[in-house]
Each structure stands twice: as C-alpha cells, then as structure tokens.
Amino acid sequence: xxxxxxxxxxxxxxxxxxxxxxxxxxxxxxxxxxxxxxxxxxxxxxxxxxxxxxxxxxxxxxxxxxxxxxxxxxxxxxxxxxxxxxxxxxxxxxxxxxxxxxxxxxxxxxxxxxxxxxxxxxxxxxxxxxxxxxxxxxxxxxxxxxxxxxxxxxxxxxxxxxxxxxxxxxxxxxxxxxxxxxxxxxxxxxxxxxxxxxxxxxxxxxxxxxxxxxxxxxxxxxxxxxxxxxxxxxxxxxxxxxxxxxxxxxxxxxxxxxxxxx
Numbered sequence: 001x002x003x004x005x006x007x008x009x010x011x012x013x014x015x016x017x018x019x020x021x022x023x024x025x026x027x028x029x030x031x032x033x034x035x036x037x038x039x040x041x042x043x044x045x046x047x048x049x050x051x052x053x054x055x056x057x058x059x060x061x062x063x064x065x066x067x068x069x070x071x072x073x074x075x076x077x078x079x080x081x082x083x084x085x086x087x088x089x090x091x092x093x094x095x096x097x098x099x100x101x102x103x104x105x106x107x108x109x110x111x112x113x114x115x116x117x118x119x120x121x122x123x124x125x126x127x128x129x130x131x132x133x134x135x136x137x138x139x140x141x142x143x144x145x146x147x148x149x150x151x152x153x154x155x156x157x158x159x160x161x162x163x164x165x166x167x168x169x170x171x172x173x174x175x176x177x178x179x180x181x182x183x184x185x186x187x188x189x190x191x192x193x194x195x196x197x198x199x200x201x202x203x204x205x206x207x208x209x210x211x212x213x214x215x216x217x218x219x220x221x222x223x224x225x226x227x228x229x230x231x232x233x234x235x236x237x238x239x240x241x242x243x244x245x246x247x248x249x250x251x252x253x254x255x256x257x258x259x260x261x262x
Contacts, residue, residue, distance in 0.1 A: 043088050043250050046139050046193075047114065050231045051084055053195020057169050057188040068096050078257075082110035088137070088251040089115060097123040101256075109258040114251040121254075127261040135253035138234045140246050142194070143223050153216045156208055163217060170221040172214045176205060183210035187218040187230075194227035199238055211241045 051063050051070045061073040069086040083100050085092065092115040101111060101124045113120045117134050124130070155161045158177030163170065174183040185199040196218060201211045219230065233253055234242055243249075 043114075043137070044086055046137060046229075046231050046250055047084070047086050047088065049190065049193035049229070050137060050195055050233060052190045053188040053193065053231060054197060054233075056167075056190060057186055057195055057197040059167070068100060076108070078108050079110060080106070080108040082112060084112040085114065087114065092119070094123050098125070101125060101128065104258045105261060107258055107260040111254075111256045111258075113254045113256070115254060116252050117254045120256070124256055127259050128256045129259050131255040131257075133236045135236070135255060136234045136239060136249045137251040137253055138232050138239070138242055138247045139250050140230045140242075140248065142219050142228055142230045144246065152220070153209075153213050155213065156210070159210070161213065161217070163221070165221070170218060172217045174205075174210050174214065176202075183214050185211075185214040185218055187222050189222045189225045189227040192227060193229045193231055194222035194225075196230055196232040199232075211238075212245065215241075215245055 047069075051072065054060070055063055055072060058074065061075070063070040063072045063084075066083075070084045072082050072084065074080060074082060083104075085096065085100065087093065087096070092113060097111075097113060097120060104111070104127075111124075111128070114137055117130055117132075121128075121130050155174075159182060160175040162173045162175070165171070169186055169188045171186040172184060173181075176182040181202055182205040183201040186197050188195045188197065196215070199211065199214065201214075222230065230247070232242065232247070234247070234249070239249070
C-alpha cells in the first residue's frame with residue numbers, strides 16, 4: 001500500500017513493506033466501496049484495473065485469469081495475445097517469468113512485466129525482443145491537480161477539439177488549424193478506476209499545451225462517470241507530462257514481444 005506522496009521511480013524497485021505494521025487482508029481494490037482514499041488502491045489492484053481498462057479501450061477479448069496474472073487475446077498479426085504478470089517490483093520471480101516466456105513459441109505474443117528490463121531480459125531466453133525504452137505503471141487521484149476538473153480548459157486559437165464516447169470509451173481528438181492531426185487520447189472507466197490510453201501529440205504541435213488539454217478533457221469525462229483513480233502505462237516520452245499533471249510512477253514496466261525461435 002502506498003501512502004500519499006510516495007511512489008516508485010522508473011529504474012528503481014519498490015521499497016519493501018513496513019514489517020512493523022499488520023498486513024490487512026487482501027480485498028477487491030478494483031471496485032472498492034465508496035468513498036475511497038487514494039492509498040486504498042494498492043499496486044496489484046492498479047495492475048488489475050489497468051488490464052480491465054486496457055481491454056475495454058482496445059476492444060480486446062475478456063482477460064483470462066492465470067495463476068500468475070492475466071492473458072488477453074487481441075487478434076492482430078503483430079499483437080496476437082499479451083500476457084500480463086500481476087507481480088510488481090521485487091515480487092516478480094524469475095521462475096514465473098521463465099515459465100510464461102518458455103511456453104510461447106509463436107510470433108506476435110507480448111509479455112508485460114512490472115520490473116526493470118535489466119532484470120527481466122536475461123530471463124526471457126531466445127526469441128524475444130525487449131522494448132529499449134521501458135515504461136511505467138502510473139496512477140493519480142483524478143481531479144486533484146492543476147485546474148479544477150469542472151472547468152474546461154481553453155482550446156488554443158485555430159485548433160479544433162472533438163470529444164465522443166462509444167462502447168464505454170471516451171475519445172478526444174485535436175485537429176490543427178490546417179485540419180491535420182495534432183493530438184489525441186482516450187479513457188476507459190471501469191468502476192472507480194479509469195485507464196488513460198493512446199495518448200499522442202504530433203511532433204509538429206508539441207509544447208503548446210495540447211497534451212494537457214487532452215488529459216484534462218478525459219479526466220472530466222471519467223469523473224462524470226464516477227471514476228476516482230486514473231491508471232496508465234506510461235512511456236518515457238509521456239512521463240514528463242503525466243508527472244507535471246500529478247501522476248506518479250508505481251512500478252517499472254518491461255514490454256517484450258515474441259519473434260519466434262530459430
């Protein structure tokens with residue numbers, strides 16, 4: 001359980017739990033009773049929330065529960081299936097990673113492990129490509145940083161913002177003055193948590209506040225649907241923006257794709 005103001009930086013493992021405190025019984029943190037406090041959502045609950053929100057956001061098959069985490073079928077040539085391990089940081093075990101990785105023989109299968117690539121890569125063996133830019137699992141208490149969530153942010157002159165919802169997912173697009181793509185993002189609420197996904201800003205339109213505008217608009221939508229905690233899988237490019245908006249790193253994230261065995 002993470003107290004207020006604490007998190008895990010990319011590249012560093014989580015601090016060990018306070019052995020002097022009694023460990024509360026495990027409970028369902030994905031749909032806890034309201035009201036909740038931020039510290040009540042422990043990291044393993046964030047992993048489950050991220051999986052459920054990602055599945056909704058991408059239109060993937062319902063996750064299959066495994067002893068070590070979740071398996072999700074995506075059905076694309078370069079993204080057939082993904083295996084997400086539920087353990088994080090120091091709790092990630094070499095034997096588990098090797099067991100899951102060794103069972104994969106085909107191409108296009110992804111493995112998501114919440115640990116540093118320097119630890120995970122040697123465990124994967126032959127036939128795996130590891131993303132050289134490690135990500136992070138990040139979270140925030142929605143609507144508590146920066147401008148009040150109830151107040152829309154202004155759209156920069158000449159830009160056009162469009163918001164729409166379909167299948168439980170809200171999407172935001174910003175078009176440039178000439179009509180070309182400028183920025184986008186989407187959010188998938190699942191109960192009291194909501195997963196931010198597909199955040200992107202065109203290189204030609206960065207440093208103009210568009211990413212902040214997209215995130216703020218998504219946050220307002222999720223709050224209106226009862227979400228309280230935001231979760232996302234951050235990239236190195238996006239991490240600075242998210243941290244400036246009050247998000248914090250909870251665990252490192254290694255992404256690996258099966259390329260097949262020779």
